[in-house]
Amino acid sequence: MPFEFETVKNTKVVSSKGRDFILRAGKLFDGKGKTAVKDRDILIRGGRIAETGKRGAFDALGLEVMDCSGSFVMPGLIEAHLHLSGMHTQEKYSRYFENKDVRLIRALNHAEELLAHGFTTVRELGAKGRGIGIREGIAKGLCHGPRILTSIEFLSPSGGHGDWPIFPYDFVKETSMRSVLVDGVDECVKAVRLLLREGADFVKIVTATGGFGQVYETMKFRPCFNMAEITAMSNEAHEQGKKIASHVVGHVGAMNAINGGIDTLEHCFFNFDQHPEVLDAIVKKGLTVVPTMSIIKWFGEYEEQTGRPDAAARFYRNVQMHGKFVKAAWEAGVPIACGTDENGMHGTGRCPEEYVSLVEAGLPEYAVLQGATSVAAATLGLENETGSIEAGKVADILVLNKNPLDDISVLRFKESVDCVIQG
Ligand SMILES: [Zn+2]
Incomplete structure (x- = not known):
């Protein structure tokens, strides 16, 4: 050759x-x-x-x-949900503290690994302010990696999913430790404008708190932004021609996201047995789901490795329960885009594991390959550029x-x- x-x-x-x-x-x-x-x-x-x-x-x-x-x-493969410059550990006191340069180097290393596995585009949903640098560095040919779309940071209300209440509020807010904390319509809209001004390709918010390792039947969650805030952020993003994604856990957060104008539902983890109406609403609005089966499974592995088999079992069961929703959603015609929520800890070389999880959930191989290519491209708004x-x-x-x-x-x-x- x-x-x-x-x-x-x-x-x-x-x-x-x-x-x-x-x-x-x-x-x-x-x-x-x-x-x-x-x-x-x-x-x-x-x-x-x-x-x-x-x-x-x-x-x-x-x-x-x-x-x-x-x-x-x-x-080329498209990874629809990851955090390139994420955490180095799951440990709650130290996970957001790391030398920024080391974080950046790890992100670049992970970007190379993605390309080597066949990923030519990825969507980055919050990289502690590093997203633009990584995107531009690769686009300029300074380093190897896929095309990157980034939200730069994600937005959360005080006390919401992006807050980190084990540290004093002023410190968490000032350093945007986990996310940008904003409250009320005016602050929310301003934050969207500032991120888009900085060059974000899309907006990422959270509509509920809640972990993936709970008992499925008694899943606890708390709504984050209210409807006025969600709608205002969606409107602002759409007026500027950008999409808006939301972390969705629990049926209330899901319905708020659906009714608030969100384009893509990230995780979309809720009790489907008790709340089938959520799927009906998703179908009606023609929204896309990025189920991130991998992160739930990887959390289970982490619990297993750190000697907590009961917690691990809950995560693994939740992968199966979530899979039932994902299969039903796919059968109902909902676009399912492949994304893992890899956050820096697991290694981007493991991103293709999502495909295996989706096939195990009952999707045919061709549907998963579409989810990793044309469907993911449309999720990113790149359907005229790539993915087929x-x-x-x-x-x-x-x-x-x-x-x-x-x-x-x-x-x-x-x-x-x-x-x-x-x-
Ligand atoms: Zn994520």
Whole structure:
């Protein structure tokens, strides 16, 4: 293969920018269909997909051919929910204290790891102010990584999910220790304006407190922002042409988010058995769910490793209960986008585990691959840019030596990646 490539954490990465070539795919999954089509050629011009056709369709052009005729070709993966510059520990007193430069270096390391696993785009939902730097550094080619969309920080009311009440309030608020704390419509709207002024790609708020390790039947949660605040923030984001995402736990927080104009429901963890009406409301509004099964499972693993098997069992059960909702939502036509809530502790190399969890919940492999590509792109508002292999899209492409439609777990291993093409 005469193609120049760089090696990022042992994975070949090819830039499609400014080059014209033909990618010869053995099997092509376009990100939207249910199956892969055999023997397709992709004409790539200047970093974008110009056309796709049968094998040999573009040979007359006399362009270079990247021969992947023995490979499975699909759109680059999109991770719809993570925190690149997150925590280094779960320990409640020290989790938000770490040298800022070390945090940044870890984030860059995690960005490289994502690219090496085939992720060409990620949505970052709060990076302790580092999101813009990471985004721009990668966009300028100063370091390797996927395209990044960031909310910079997330917004919470005082005493809400983004507060950290074990420390004095003034300190938590002044340092934006966990989130930006705002109360009342005026402060909320101003905070949205300031983050968008700083260059945030979207807004992230919280509509309820509540953990993932509770007993499912007696789940406790407390609503955060009130309806006036949620609606005002949604309106402001939408007026500026941006989407708004919310951390959603519990049925009350879910309904507030749904009725308050939120676009994407993050986690969306609530008691589905007792509150099926939440799903009806999601369907009616045509909202997207990013279920983040992985973080619930990883918290369970953490409890197991630290000698608390009962707590671990609750998390694992909640993965299953949450999975029932996710399957029902998918069957009802709700777009399910793949995101893990990886927060710096688990390692972005584990992000493809979300796909395995979704298949275990009962989604077919093709639906999960759509959730990791075209559905995730639409969730990020990038449906005209990436997430599918069709004319006009950026050439963000993943070339695999295994077929994830047969076994989704192959995506967990870098060894399955032949190369990543970045547009
Ligand atoms: Zn998150």
